[in-house]
Amino acid sequence: MSDAFALEDHVGFLLRKAHQRHASLFLDAACDHALTPTQFAALVKVVECRRVTQNHLGRKVAMDPATIQGVVKRLTARGLVVRTHDPMDRRTAVLAPTEAAHELIATAAACAQRAHAAALSPLSAAEQAVFLTLLRRMG
Amino acid sequence: MSDAFALEDHVGFLLRKAHQRHASLFLDAACDHALTPTQFAALVKVVECRRVTQNHLGRKVAMDPATIQGVVKRLTARGLVVRTHDPMDRRTAVLAPTEAAHELIATAAACAQRAHAAALSPLSAAEQAVFLTLLRRMG
DNA sequence: GGCAGATCGTTTGTACACGCATGATCGCCC
DNA sequence: GGGCGATCATGCGTGTACAAACGATCTGCC
Numbered sequence: 001m002s003d004a005f006a007l008e009d010h011v012g013f014l015l016r017k018a019h020q021r022h023a024s025l026f027l028d029a030a031c032d033h034a035l036t037p038t039q040f041a042a043l044v045k046v047v048e049c050r051r052v053t054q055n056h057l058g059r060k061v062a063m064d065p066a067t068i069q070g071v072v073k074r075l076t077a078r079g080l081v082v083r084t085h086d087p088m089d090r091r092t093a094v095l096a097p098t099e100a101a102h103e104l105i106a107t108a109a110a111c112a113q114r115a116h117a118a119a120l121s122p123l124s125a126a127e128q129a130v131f132l133t134l135l136r137r138m139g
Numbered sequence: 140m141s142d143a144f145a146l147e148d149h150v151g152f153l154l155r156k157a158h159q160r161h162a163s164l165f166l167d168a169a170c171d172h173a174l175t176p177t178q179f180a181a182l183v184k185v186v187e188c189r190r191v192t193q194n195h196l197g198r199k200v201a202m203d204p205a206t207i208q209g210v211v212k213r214l215t216a217r218g219l220v221v222r223t224h225d226p227m228d229r230r231t232a233v234l235a236p237t238e239a240a241h242e243l244i245a246t247a248a249a250c251a252q253r254a255h256a257a258a259l260s261p262l263s264a265a266e267q268a269v270f271l272t273l274l275r276r277m278g
Numbered sequence: 279g280g281c282a283g284a285t286c287g288t289t290t291g292t293a294c295a296c297g298c299a300t301g302a303t304c305g306c307c308c
Numbered sequence: 309g310g311g312c313g314a315t316c317a318t319g320c321g322t323g324t325a326c327a328a329a330c331g332a333t334c335t336g337c338c
Contacts, residue, residue, distance in 0.1 A: 005248045005251075009275075011161055011271065012162070012165055012180075012254065012255065014274045014275060015274070016158060016177075016180075018278060019151075019158045020201065020295075021278070023151070023295085038323080038324060039323090041155075055285080055286060061146070061152075062155065063325080064326060065287065065288080066325075066326065067326075068287095069288065071323090071324080074323080089333080089334070090286095091332065091334070093286085112149065115151065122276050123273060123276060134266055134270040135157060136147075138259070139153060175294080177293080192316080205298095205318080206296075208319095209295095210293090228303080230302065231315095281337090282335100282336090283337105284335075286331105286333075286334090287331095287332090288329100289328100290327100290328085291326105291328090293326090294324080294325080295323085295324080299318100300318080300319080300320105301316100301317095302315105302316080302317090303317105304315075304316090305312100306314100307310105307312090
């Protein structure tokens, strides 16, 4: 290995920068809904599932119980998600989307699509396809 | 656009997962030095530069002034970095690595290399090269 | 029925990451 | 030399992210 450690050739460093850049583009593209990428991901899954347990949702979007707890708290505070209970299992918090969530998610998805395109814009269409395929395999 | 919004096909979601995975692998590979990926990146650059201004270091490793301030505070608390002052510019904090930093960085770089390899291990050697090239272009 | 281990959600503590505001200092240009 | 915009480091507030510990509850197995 050479004497100079090439920090800028390491996956970790490049992933951190790419992730930061996308997050920044996402917040720019978020016209008025003001959802963070994390909140958006959680909300999309809640809408998709109609009814989910909190930790189960966390697993679907790669957030540990402590993290999803905070995210859900902010979504419920904004009236996008409601918490109910399963009488069959009194440990769980069952989440469901509100009407507001259904309305918001349509426009937010368009914003997310723009952020997606902007983040990938330095690559050609063919390169984007390759990149996404490889990135998926790293997950 | 289809009715089902495919969250798992979006760069942002995939980048977040890949970044999390690498961070986890990095902490596993960090035998005893107990540096986070962020702290490691900052320390590598300080060693590389011998003397850097705090914000200048932040720009080199993609951290804003508020973030690099906390990272440097933790590195100085561990005796890996010392803060001096430039009499020519009394606003700045000039950072330099300690002896301990030079000793630590050698073993830490080996750990980082292992984390790098582990994170990329789902891909073949050829795919890794392609992936890194594309990822660099997204920065 | 009752115990043991697993799972659920919460809390606490630490570490990034950023926007915004602030006070100190610098550079430049008049 | 004086003023003005830019830069430096810091502080506060908010939002991810995770480990560890906790009480509550469920499940399986005896």
